[in-house]
Amino acid sequence: MQRLKTAIFIIIGIIFVGVLLYVLLPDRKLESVETTAFVKHEQEEKQEEPDANRTAVEVQKQIKVEEENDNSITHEVKAKVREVVEGALDLLIKDQRIVAIGDSLTEGVGDESENGGYVGILNNTFEDNNLNITVDNFGKKGNRSDQLLKRLEREDISAAIKEADIVLITIGANDIMKVLKSNFLNVTMEPFQEERVEYRKRLTAIFDKINNLNPDIQIYLIGFYNPFERHFGEIKELGMIIDNWNNDGKALTEEYENVSYIPTSDLFSQSTIDLLAEDEFHPNTTGYKRMAERILQYLKESDGDSDINKAEVAL
Template identity: 50%
Template sequence: MRKRIFILLGLAFLLMLPSGAWFVSSSLSDAGSDHALSDSAANSSKTQQTDSTVSSSTDTPSREDDKRPFEQGIQDAVASVVNETRSLFISSDLHITAVGDSLTKGTGDSSGSGGYVGILKDSLEKSVPDASIRVQNYGKKGNRSDQILERLNKPNISSSISESDIILLTVGANDIMKIVRSNVTDLTYEVFEKEKDPYEQRLTSIFEQIREENEDAAIYLLGLYNPFNMYFSDIPELDQIITDWNMIGRNVVNEQENAVFIPVRDIFQYAGPGYYSEDNFHPNQRGYASMADRVLDYIEPDLEEYQNGTNGENSND
């Protein structure tokens, strides 16, 4: 029975991928008020309404009308992060390098804001208008830990890291996805258990390589969240897998100097579909705004100290 549940879970993972996300999206579009139909579906719906009842179309709000409050809610959430007055002190130019997977790239943020990294930049510039803030984003969709490790050797990335004051990192989700793809017909908790040590070794190597380029920068590792919690909350093994991967991240960070683990799991745990993009996997702009706000919360206490060259201790509380 347990094995059968994992097989179903594996199929669900695959459906959540871009190639199958349309199936999940279409199944959920009628289930929650926060899901908007695609343009083509919305147009088709309007056409059917017009053909069946012409007189009622003028009295019934369109789906676009229903969509506006939701979109406005997203914009308000982002604005609250960007415009929040923060007591930040940046004594010199600030250089941030973001490296990682699709969460760093900002996949799912249809607004073009650049995900949490772009929103973070906007918020810092708003809070400290006189400072020179440089943010370079090297997120790449689909990257696993081994691929991120390899990309660190690229001259543009290594150069950016060497010049950075702060380094942001997202990694691990695609390592989990690889396990699922490779074992979709025989998926058990044990196959994840076997991959924990190799993943920890690769993550440690990522930190070591970053330190070879920059001994002093503060490194912030963002944790993982469970995008399937609202659909598969009755499968404790899935939640345990995310817990395990986050614990690995914390353990690696605890072994580093001037490194911080930033949890984001709780942001999405009870958030519902309103924080996810149309693929029901990546955050939308609202979700990324919450991530940016969390990152700012962790950067604030260390930023002034680090700019003054006094922050040399591990901070992982």
């Protein structure tokens, strides 16, 4: 955030200098006009004593050359000012920082390439497209929403958020798992509904904390998928539980102007391609690539005409 403010001050300074140049440069033309009038006056006074070495034609040629030089200097300076301003604006657009926080999906657990999951794929994509965008990964395996809320107090994480333009969050899957482990032999909706209310409260606190650290940031909550669909598809309650929690997260994001929801459930549902790692819970490299492509799609939609629109994830 501080880098953004610094860049803005630099651009304001450049534009201010440019305005001064635009204001002051016309004075050079005024000098040329005054010089022309003075020369003409001198010519009129010396008409009776013509200078053989400096005819009126030569004087006019000199005046024309001076005016052309003045115009040339004016155009060169203006072009240079324009070039510097456009360069500064280009740097401002490209120089972005993204912070990824949350659970094992952010850490990249299950990625056989050990590249850091969707975060590593995004980093590689930005590098391949020569974009000055960095992604800091603060994902931690097993993190629940209550634990993430506490981690936001860490100096390194809070400092990164203060300087960031975008925050990507994966959180909630471990909250569901905690309830599931306690009720696996008798899966009913009631305990999940009760915990979902608490999850929404903690998620609200997470958004508020991030906004307090950086009011200008854009937050994306990444939804979770149903990893049990393949082996426990007959337990319909599991799918309903995940859908309800995702719907709650999406509804909460709509209460904030700077928070958006990115769905991923459809990327893994009824896929004919193996998208899960050996643990049958986390995405494999292909699954993370699908997530990265979806996330990049949403970043493009909110980033206007930035160069990020040129980036494409290689699938």
